[in-house]
Amino acid sequence: MTYEVSGGVATLTLNRQAQKNAIDLALRDELAQCVQAVARDRDVRALVLTGAGGAFCAGGDLRAILGAQLDAERGRERMRDTHAWLQTLLTLDRPVVAAVDGPAFGAGFGLALAADFVVASPRARFCLSFLRVGLVPDYGIFHTLPRVVGVQRAKELMLSARELPADEAKALGVVAEIVPADQVLARAQAIAASFANASPTAVSLIKRAMAAAPGADLATMLDFEAGAQGLCFASAAHREAAQRFIDKQPPLFQWPKGDCS
Incomplete structure (x- = not known):
């Protein structure tokens, strides 16, 4: 290996x-x-x-x-x-x-x-x-x-x-x-x-949400969503990415060209 x-x-x-x-x-x-x-x-x-x-x-x-x-x-x-x-x-x-x-x-x-x-x-x-x-x-x-x-x-x-x-x-x-x-x-x-160049906080939380989703009810997932988004709102990665959008700069995270369907 x-x-x-x-x-x-x-x-x-x-x-x-x-x-x-x-x-x-x-x-x-x-x-x-x-x-x-x-x-x-x-x-x-x-x-x-x-x-x-x-x-x-x-x-x-x-x-x-x-x-x-x-x-x-x-x-x-x-x-x-x-x-x-x-x-x-x-x-x-x-x-x-x-x-x-x-x-x-x-x-x-x-x-x-x-x-x-x-x-x-x-x-x-x-x-x-x-x-x-x-x-x-x-x-x-x-x-x-x-x-x-x-x-x-x-x-x-x-x-x-x-x-x-x-x-x-x-x-x-x-x-x-x-x-x-x-x-x-x-x-x-x-x-x-x-x-x-992606937000490690957002990536981690998306993976956690998708792991939990198949066995969770709506209330549980909405509660997770609220807490996760709160963490992301407070992150430096979000503030930098949002400012780049406002300033019309290219996003730091971009999926590489190709078809992921």
Whole structure:
């Protein structure tokens, strides 16, 4: 795995190319360390997740899993160790962009779903392959996928274990943009870099609101809205951005040119 920070953007690249970046315990521990490093580093304004060698992530390393000879209790603890850092990623208060080329299977699909935006190549493929090997979806998929595609479609994808091509994934809302394979990482990094000039307070509060919204009632969300907007009104980022608007200067935060539909 490689971990690089440039211009406020951290790029985390899975790099087990011979295994299509399948996750074993060593890679999982590297993921944990890098995610925690991002969470601690306030100079990082956005995170990009990607994979090397024409694959995003083929899921869990089945040879390593079988070799561990897990019983129910050890299997549970293995997943809890994963959840310790995965929850940090899912609740990160800064934008996460996934650059997906090639397969995003199993846990790889879960990592993509942990992102706020997924930029994919035309050859990207998504698959909840767990049932093919007698497992249930993990890496937070029970939580994330129904919020993106709805419960009925999530059940279909989980129980069919079928492959989802890039264009269908975009139609379902899993993918934000499809770009040529040689532009996937650059586009993801451009999106991430645009947040260097966004209000960190507003970004964090938007992410918190969207995480809470599916299970909250109107009164709860209106109360959150009032408190969040109060914090933003009082922020230096808002005052500077508003003054630039009044002075007819370009906004500091601008989405990079491209179609995010």
